[in-house]
Amino acid sequence: MAEETILAVRDLHVEFQTNDGMVNAVKGIDLDVRRGETVAIVGESGSGKSQTTMAIMGLLASNGRARGSATYRGQELVGLPERQLNRIRGKKITMIFQEPMTSLDPLYRIGRQIAEPLRYHARMSGKAARARVIELLDLVGIPNPAERVDAYPHELSGGQRQRVMIAMALANDPDMLIADEPTTALDVTIQAQILALLADLQKKLGMAIVFITHDLGIVKRFADRVYVMRSGEVVETGDTQKLFDAPEHPYTQMLLAAEPTGRKDAVPSDAPILLEGRDVEVVFSTGGSWFGKANGEIRAVDGISVALRAGQTIGIVGESGSGKSTLGRALLRLMPGDGTFRFEGMDISHADKRAMRPLRKRLQLVFQDPFGSLSPRMTVGQVVTEGLKVHEPSLKAKERDRRAIEVLEEVGLDPSMRNRYPHEFSGGQRQRIAIARAMILKPQVVVLDEPTSALDRSVQKQIVDLLRDLQKAHGLSYLFISHDLAVVRAMADYIIVMRRGQIVEEGPTETIFDNPAQPYTQALMAAAIDGTPFRRTDIEN
Amino acid sequence: MLGYVLRRLAGAIPTVFIIVTIAFFMIRLAPGGPFDLERPLDPLIMENINRAYNLDKPLWQQYFLYLGNLAQGDLGPSFTRRDFSVVDLFRTGLPVSIQLGGTALAIALVVGAFLGALAALRQNTWVDYMVVGTATLGITIPTFVIAPVLSLFFGVMMGWLPAGGWGGGRWQYLVLPVATLALPQIAIIARLTRGATIEALRSNHVRTARAYGLPSYVVVGVHALRAAILPVVSYLGPTAAALLTGSVVVETIFGIPGIGRYFVQGALGRDYTLVMGTVIVIAMFVILFNLIVDILYAVLDPRVRYD
Numbered sequence: 001m002a003e004e005t006i007l008a009v010r011d012l013h014v015e016f017q018t019n020d021g022m023v024n025a026v027k028g029i030d031l032d033v034r035r036g037e038t039v040a041i042v043g044e045s046g047s048g049k050s051q052t053t054m055a056i057m058g059l060l061a062s063n064g065r066a067r068g069s070a071t072y073r074g075q076e077l078v079g080l081p082e083r084q085l086n087r088i089r090g091k092k093i094t095m096i097f098q099e100p101m102t103s104l105d106p107l108y109r110i111g112r113q114i115a116e117p118l119r120y121h122a123r124m125s126g127k128a129a130r131a132r133v134i135e136l137l138d139l140v141g142i143p144n145p146a147e148r149v150d151a152y153p154h155e156l157s158g159g160q161r162q163r164v165m166i167a168m169a170l171a172n173d174p175d176m177l178i179a180d181e182p183t184t185a186l187d188v189t190i191q192a193q194i195l196a197l198l199a200d201l202q203k204k205l206g207m208a209i210v211f212i213t214h215d216l217g218i219v220k221r222f223a224d225r226v227y228v229m230r231s232g233e234v235v236e237t238g239d240t241q242k243l244f245d246a247p248e249h250p251y252t253q254m255l256l257a258a259e260p261t262g263r264k265d266a267v268p269s270d271a272p273i274l275l276e277g278r279d280v281e282v283v284f285s286t287g288g289s290w291f292g293k294a295n296g297e298i299r300a301v302d303g304i305s306v307a308l309r310a311g312q313t314i315g316i317v318g319e320s321g322s323g324k325s326t327l328g329r330a331l332l333r334l335m336p337g338d339g340t341f342r343f344e345g346m347d348i349s350h351a352d353k354r355a356m357r358p359l360r361k362r363l364q365l366v367f368q369d370p371f372g373s374l375s376p377r378m379t380v381g382q383v384v385t386e387g388l389k390v391h392e393p394s395l396k397a398k399e400r401d402r403r404a405i406e407v408l409e410e411v412g413l414d415p416s417m418r419n420r421y422p423h424e425f426s427g428g429q430r431q432r433i434a435i436a437r438a439m440i441l442k443p444q445v446v447v448l449d450e451p452t453s454a455l456d457r458s459v460q461k462q463i464v465d466l467l468r469d470l471q472k473a474h475g476l477s478y479l480f481i482s483h484d485l486a487v488v489r490a491m492a493d494y495i496i497v498m499r500r501g502q503i504v505e506e507g508p509t510e511t512i513f514d515n516p517a518q519p520y521t522q523a524l525m526a527a528a529i530d531g532t533p534f535r536r537t538d539i540e541n
Numbered sequence: 542m543l544g545y546v547l548r549r550l551a552g553a554i555p556t557v558f559i560i561v562t563i564a565f566f567m568i569r570l571a572p573g574g575p576f577d578l579e580r581p582l583d584p585l586i587m588e589n590i591n592r593a594y595n596l597d598k599p600l601w602q603q604y605f606l607y608l609g610n611l612a613q614g615d616l617g618p619s620f621t622r623r624d625f626s627v628v629d630l631f632r633t634g635l636p637v638s639i640q641l642g643g644t645a646l647a648i649a650l651v652v653g654a655f656l657g658a659l660a661a662l663r664q665n666t667w668v669d670y671m672v673v674g675t676a677t678l679g680i681t682i683p684t685f686v687i688a689p690v691l692s693l694f695f696g697v698m699m700g701w702l703p704a705g706g707w708g709g710g711r712w713q714y715l716v717l718p719v720a721t722l723a724l725p726q727i728a729i730i731a732r733l734t735r736g737a738t739i740e741a742l743r744s745n746h747v748r749t750a751r752a753y754g755l756p757s758y759v760v761v762g763v764h765a766l767r768a769a770i771l772p773v774v775s776y777l778g779p780t781a782a783a784l785l786t787g788s789v790v791v792e793t794i795f796g797i798p799g800i801g802r803y804f805v806q807g808a809l810g811r812d813y814t815l816v817m818g819t820v821i822v823i824a825m826f827v828i829l830f831n832l833i834v835d836i837l838y839a840v841l842d843p844r845v846r847y848d
Contacts, residue, residue, distance in 0.1 A: 090753030105746040117753045152843045
């Protein structure tokens with residue numbers, strides 16, 4: 001690699017002045033980006049990977065300060081006055097962000113926003129800028145660019161908004177594009193499209209890309225070189241291939257091993273059916289106004305049949321809006337839905353709240369968001385034992401406490417922490433608390449709604465292991481709802497692929513993963529599973 | 542949009558009707574009547590007066606009579622200001638209150654928004670502390686303290702401005718009452734603008750604008766302030782209605798012939814029609830300005846659409 005280095009970072013520190021004193025987010029890192037190459041910065045949340053680039057771009061929060069050096073083609077960026085920095089950012093170095101939904105100004109048309117860097121850097125006239133914007137929108141694959149140029153951000157989907165951001169980033173033919181988790185907030189198939197687009201554009205335009213991500217799958221397929229960051233330091237760096245084949249640092253090894261592994265065996269075909277829903281339908285009416293008349297309906301779940309057997313884990317896979325969470329709630333009778341529902345052979349289709357109450361203990365639900373789903377004003381002990389008070393009111397306080405200790409130990413938490421409040425725990429620990437809250441009731445069926453999605457990969461793996469251990473120990477049946485195919489593959493023995501409220505395909509896990517029959521499933525697999533190169537034509541629909 | 546406006550205006554009719562009904566019966570529940578004096582009138586005269594004002598009829602009849610007149614735009618005669626109808630009183634008083642309140646509102650908006658934005662842009666500097674400190678002071682000191690102090694100092698002691706009166710609305714007479722009305726509003730609007738601007742400056746789309754090297758006047762003026770104005774606009778609806786319909790305190794202390802005084806005077810004198818008229822005028826202003834705010838919102842924020 002004889003290409004010249006365009007960005008050289010030396011001994012960069014980033015510090016934040018907080019109420020708890022100085023926080024060192026980045027502790028003296030070195031980093032180089034050469035012309036036209038793709039560099040990935042990998043790390044889990046809090047590793048300092050984003051703050052590194054924020055410091056380079058002069059975008060640190062007002063309580064943040066950068067020290068050290070970051071030179072772009074010989075020009076020192078750290079401490080550069082805003083006016084001079086503005087000659088580089090948006091022109092030579094551009095950036096796209098993790099949050100496509102909020103990174104564009106909701107009050108202005110996208111055409112105007114993409115044109116702004118053209119008008120202020122390239123001094124283009126309004127008319128010329130508009131023509132260039134339409135060209136750019138076409139380049140990033142927005143259909144009908146001449147029309148969409150006048151759309152407002154809220155009229156576009158998340159994927160389209162990210163394309164708009166990319167168009168803005170490309171406007172001035174930059175030397176270097178910093179992409180900060182650009183696909184994390186997007187569905188897998190959209191993710192793949194955006195990544196394919198970036199790879200494609202890089203080939204055409206020859207800019208360098210700095211790719212910040214926590215997703216090693218993306219790194220492997222995308223980057224030439226990798227920097228692995230942890231707690232503000234670069235722990236390992238090297239060519240992607242070498243790093244993946246022979247990681248040296250234990251943390252890198254741990255990250256690489258963090259992809260959930262293992263498979264679950266299918267249950268015998270004569271295992272009794274515990275929870276069953278036939279022809280389930282859930283319809284929402286939309287846009288009902290003050291003066292009546294709903295102007296439409298959304299069939300969130302549109303005629304789906306599911307039968308969950310004892311000891312089985314059914315993975316329900318689909319992208320956002322596919323109706324998978326709604327199906328889970330409808331099966332638990334937590335949401336009104338049409339169809340026939342049975343639990344242990346008993347018809348619960350018309351069971352009201354009161355009739356369901358004795359069954360609730362055996363049908364539990366664990367949510368995605370470990371931050372929002374635990375009451376911040378209750379101690380962990382109270383959170384975990386609350387269900388016992390309802391379902392086993394005869395238990396004495398001492399007995400409840402004993403059960404809490406038992407279940408906390410079982411989910412791998414120190415029971416002496418049960419008098420603390422949820423905010424004192426990490427995301428992974430909170431998810432363990434949420435699981436303990438369900439497990440203390442000794443349920444038979446647990447619906448797990450994206451239980452690992454908000455967690456770092458290494459923590460995800462631990463939660464997956466925990467859920468599998470609990471299943472083995474107690475003979476539980478799971479309905480595992482997720483958009484994350486790697487996790488589903490490790491958890492489920494049967495998979496249902498959903499799209500727009502309907503089943504696209506279902507079958508045993510190996511069949512779905514190894515021989516997907518439907519094009520949509522194939523696209524999902526191609527988008528999510530390691531080792532498949534990006535092909536832009538894969539997923540366009 | 543036009544359909545939405547018409548629907549909202551149509552929706553205002555039942556609202557006003559309900560307000561009128563509640564106000565009508567509530568004021569009648571208050572003990573005493575418009576013609577009760579310390580020394581009771583001769584019963585015969587009392588009877589005549591009551592007959593003249595229809596007060597001898599059963600309450601429900603009076604209610605329907607009032608509604609009937611209201612439908613024709615007649616708010617009835619004032620009970621305490623003989624020879625004046627309530628409409629006459631408003632015709633002379635309302636323009637005064639609107640001139641006073643409108644001036645105060647415009648000044649409060651311009652000065653408050655400017656100070657608030659300035660404080661946000663200079664967050665945690667002495668400029669910020671000055672604005673926030675002064676604003677807190679402005680909110681805590683009530684108008685019935687500000688008004689006499691201003692009048693005493695600038696009017697009586699220094700003799701620079703008239704200490705009271707209206708003077709046909711000449712500017713010298715406007716300065717002190719407008720200042721009294723505007724000061725607390727400046728304080729509130731400054732605080733609102735400051736908070737909203739700080740939030741907007743931290744938002745992701747402003748970060749995008751900065752990341753793209755746009756000059757700071759574009760980052761702030763185009764991307765941050767427009768977002769920051771939205772909460773101020775929604776505050777302005779009820780505030781405008783309150784300011785334009787007159788302030789009891791300011792009009793009383795400075796002796797200004799607006800309609801703000803009528804509410805209290807009418808209530809104390811059991812001037813039923815005057816109280817009702819004031820209630821109706823204020824209700825209509827509130828409804829109107831909330832509608833204007835909603836329309837402004839749709840103009841400022843493309844995500845808001847009414848259809």
